[in-house]
Amino acid sequence: MNDSDIQIAIKDIIAQIAPDEDLSQLDPAVRLREQIELDSMDFLDIVMELRKLYGVQVPEADYKELATLDGCVNYLRPKLAGKTLHCAARV
Amino acid sequence: MPERETIVISGVGLASPNGNSLPEFRANLLGGVSGVRPWEIRHVGKTLAGVCSFDPLRHQSKKELRRGTRAGSLAVYCANEALADAGVDLGRYDPARVGVYTGITEHGNVETENEIHQVSQYAFDLAYWSHHHNPRTVANNPAGEVTLNLGLKGPAYSIGGACAAGNMGLIHAAQMLLLGEVDIALGGGVSEAIHTFGIFASFKAQGALAAHAEPARASRPFDADRNGIVVSEGGCLYVLERKSDALRRGARLLAEIAGWNVNSDGHDFVLPSAEGQNACMRGALAHAGLAPEDIDVLNTHATATPSGDEVECAAIRAVFSDSPRTFVNNTKSYIGHAMGAAGALELAGNLPSFVDQVVHPTINLERLDPRCELRNLVANEPRKISRCDHVLNMSFGMLGINSALIVRRPRA
Numbered sequence: 001m002n003d004s005d006i007q008i009a010i011k012d013i014i015a016q017i018a019p020d021e022d023l024s025q026l027d028p029a030v031r032l033r034e035q036i037e038l039d040s041m042d043f044l045d046i047v048m049e050l051r052k053l054y055g056v057q058v059p060e061a062d063y064k065e066l067a068t069l070d071g072c073v074n075y076l077r078p079k080l081a082g083k084t085l086h087c088a089a090r091v
Numbered sequence: 092m093p094e095r096e097t098i099v100i101s102g103v104g105l106a107s108p109n110g111n112s113l114p115e116f117r118a119n120l121l122g123g124v125s126g127v128r129p130w131e132i133r134h135v136g137k138t139l140a141g142v143c144s145f146d147p148l149r150h151q152s153k154k155e156l157r158r159g160t161r162a163g164s165l166a167v168y169c170a171n172e173a174l175a176d177a178g179v180d181l182g183r184y185d186p187a188r189v190g191v192y193t194g195i196t197e198h199g200n201v202e203t204e205n206e207i208h209q210v211s212q213y214a215f216d217l218a219y220w221s222h223h224h225n226p227r228t229v230a231n232n233p234a235g236e237v238t239l240n241l242g243l244k245g246p247a248y249s250i251g252g253a254c255a256a257g258n259m260g261l262i263h264a265a266q267m268l269l270l271g272e273v274d275i276a277l278g279g280g281v282s283e284a285i286h287t288f289g290i291f292a293s294f295k296a297q298g299a300l301a302a303h304a305e306p307a308r309a310s311r312p313f314d315a316d317r318n319g320i321v322v323s324e325g326g327c328l329y330v331l332e333r334k335s336d337a338l339r340r341g342a343r344l345l346a347e348i349a350g351w352n353v354n355s356d357g358h359d360f361v362l363p364s365a366e367g368q369n370a371c372m373r374g375a376l377a378h379a380g381l382a383p384e385d386i387d388v389l390n391t392h393a394t395a396t397p398s399g400d401e402v403e404c405a406a407i408r409a410v411f412s413d414s415p416r417t418f419v420n421n422t423k424s425y426i427g428h429a430m431g432a433a434g435a436l437e438l439a440g441n442l443p444s445f446v447d448q449v450v451h452p453t454i455n456l457e458r459l460d461p462r463c464e465l466r467n468l469v470a471n472e473p474r475k476i477s478r479c480d481h482v483l484n485m486s487f488g489m490l491g492i493n494s495a496l497i498v499r500r501p502r503a
Binding site: 016017018019020037041044045048051052057 | 152153154157158213218219221222223
């Protein structure tokens with residue numbers, strides 16, 4: 001698993017949460033909420049999907065780490081280590 | 092007392108198991124086309140239901156659809172279609188003066204069952220219980236989703252009236268217009284009932300769930316072989332406005348509200364009462380200043396339960412036995428019981444009778460139960476009548492709530 005796989009897995013979740021958005025042009029360094037319509041309820045959905053798909057618990061204090069795609073990758077890399085990623089977006 | 096201002100219906104949007112617009116619905120009611128089909132639901136398994144085929148993405152984004160409920164989707168679809176049908180440009184109205192009143196039998200069972208199923212997959216760890224549960228299950232959800240979709244800011248909420256609710260959404264809309272609280276009202280009912288196993292299971296436990304080898308023949312009000320209710324989803328919302336406002340904007344009128352009554356049996360949790368229904372019909376006639384013989388079409392509530400149909404027929408005979416010009420029909424024989432949407436949908440199917448003087452029949456009536464004999468019951472084939480000035484629409488619900496609504500042919 002490399003960082004690209006993790007990014008695809010995260011985008012896969014975002015694609016479900018924000019199905020009207022075009023994610024192909026996302027800048028990984030820019031806050032997600034500045035690029036696509038994503039509110040706090042959507043954000044909680046992302047956290048829920050990480051919990052359901054990968055058993056990853058994201059405590060509220062860490063939510064800020066998920067503000068950008070790069071932030072997500074950095075934060076989730078150790079938590080996803082050794083897990084099989086669901087990457088529908090890749091195919 | 093000053094004369095009451097007339098409230099009119101100037102548009103209708105509907106999603107029925109056998110039609111996604113009034114013209115399609117009406118054509119299928121005249122053509123004997125059922126909307127009942129095989130259905131499978133968690134824990135209950137294979138059963139039957141009235142299933143809608145409208146395209147929710149016609150008026151909602153994918154995200155709205157994901158966030159909201161089926162009842163919300165039905166309401167949003169119907170609201171948009173009704174406004175378009177009425178030729179209402181919301182931009183010309185103060186959004187705070189637009190009301191939405193969605194009749195519901197129940198709301199929230201679907202979403203609660205889904206969450207319980209969800210957490211059951213995770214050993215009932217409530218960390219997996221969705222934050223969407225509350226906004227999806229609040230009673231105002233369907234009306235609220237309409238306000239979000241259309242940017243409305245007026246009073247918008249549900250009218251909880253069990254299966255009498257569809258009429259009540261219209262009645263409340265008329266009342267709000269008469270009170271001067273709103274200038275345009277969307278009123279009617281919605282039902283997402285086929286997505287909750289609990290409703291099927293409860294009717295089954297009560298011995299009131301229909302079963303038949305041929306789905307289209309399962310809902311058979313008044314028939315000797317009827318064996319219960321076909322549960323359905325659906326929605327129907329009307330645009331209502333004061334007649335003076337409607338005429339000023341050159342609106343086409345579908346009907347005028349003539350009178351109504353909502354009452355309670357005060358009798359039983361589930362058993363209907365001919366006495367209560369009788370009082371409701373008479374109350375609506377009195378409110379409209381009409382006699383039974385003024386009613387040309389009477390749409391029955393009959394759900395095809397053995398006792399319910401019999402009680403209703405007794406109530407109708409008591410009020411209309413001396414009214415040879417009143418023709419009686421039923422809509423659930425085509426679409427099953429659309430619960431909170433039932434009254435609103437069933438009224439819609441009869442509105443074209445003001446124009447074509449044709450009464451759509453009740454179908455699946457092969458062997459009339461003698462206890463359900465009614466004069467002028469229009470069975471299996473449409474019936475042309477000489478005039479159609481008034482339609483009486485009846486809906487009854489559990490805990491003994493009854494609603495009757497009378498609409499009349501628009502007057503110039």
